[in-house]
Amino acid sequence: MSDLTIGDVARESGIKINTIRFYEDRGLLPAPPRSAGNRRLYDPAAVARLRFIRHARELGFGLPAIADLLRLAGHPEAPCAAADAIARQQLAEVEARIRSLSALRAELQRMADCGAGSTADCHVLESLGDHSLCAGPHES
Amino acid sequence: MSDLTIGDVARESGIKINTIRFYEDRGLLPAPPRSAGNRRLYDPAAVARLRFIRHARELGFGLPAIADLLRLAGHPEAPCAAADAIARQQLAEVEARIRSLSALRAELQRMADCGAGSTADCHVLESLGDHSLCAGPHES
DNA sequence: GCTTGCTCCTCCAGTGACTGGAGATGTTAC
């Protein structure tokens, strides 16, 4: 009936088969029951869980953060503060990246616009070498 | 004179010693001359180059893209026609990156706006779950 | 000259988050 193979789940979640097994290994997805022939048999809820993981990955969350999020999702009575903090931390990082990229884009646009001249007056190196242009997010 | 050790360069550029050697190995930094005792002796220009690399890495560029950028910025005499294509290609990449990061930011902002309560009425997990909320996953 | 303590050298293994392949087995269609 609603038993899905790993291939079905991969198609529906948009996550590759090997990656699904990898997530299982990392504890993000519970190990599903197996068929007589040792194939994984998934519950449709696994698709939702994988879509959750995929979306979180696209948003830049690391697997440990996603594991936290999933644990919180499993305990709806828990305070929201922890999930909120994770999101806020990501947000700060994303905003810093956008600021830095906007500065770089300006320089690249200048270069692309430089017409018949040389690159001598392009300031990409300065732009990227200058600390003051970025919000200086060291590591994540 | 102005010969710097790898430690000096690491301190001034904010890149770790091992990473500097790694960049040398990958061809992003030219192999510097050595002292009698086999230590690397850097020119101050190496610091600028490393700061450039560091910043570009923080912006999410891969090492091959950074090599392109360095070639572009490091040859001011190069005819613009040759540089133009690289610049435009990098620009397209930067713009795509900004677009996806902006979408991401909107979502994280929405997520971070969750009112203080329990995860039951927190939107973080809902927005990450897309439409198919991770409603009551049997244990975490 | 000797020791202490730091820096630096090379080489190699490990990380995170996958990705892809080998070789074997299960399942399905004709």
Add this chain to the structure above:
DNA sequence: GTAACATCTCCAGTCACTGGAGGAGCAAGC
């Protein structure tokens, strides 16, 4: 029955580092 495909486990490789082992260079103090 057999061909084609899906899946299994295990393992190696990717990228961009990071850290450690084991050894050598070097400057200062005794």
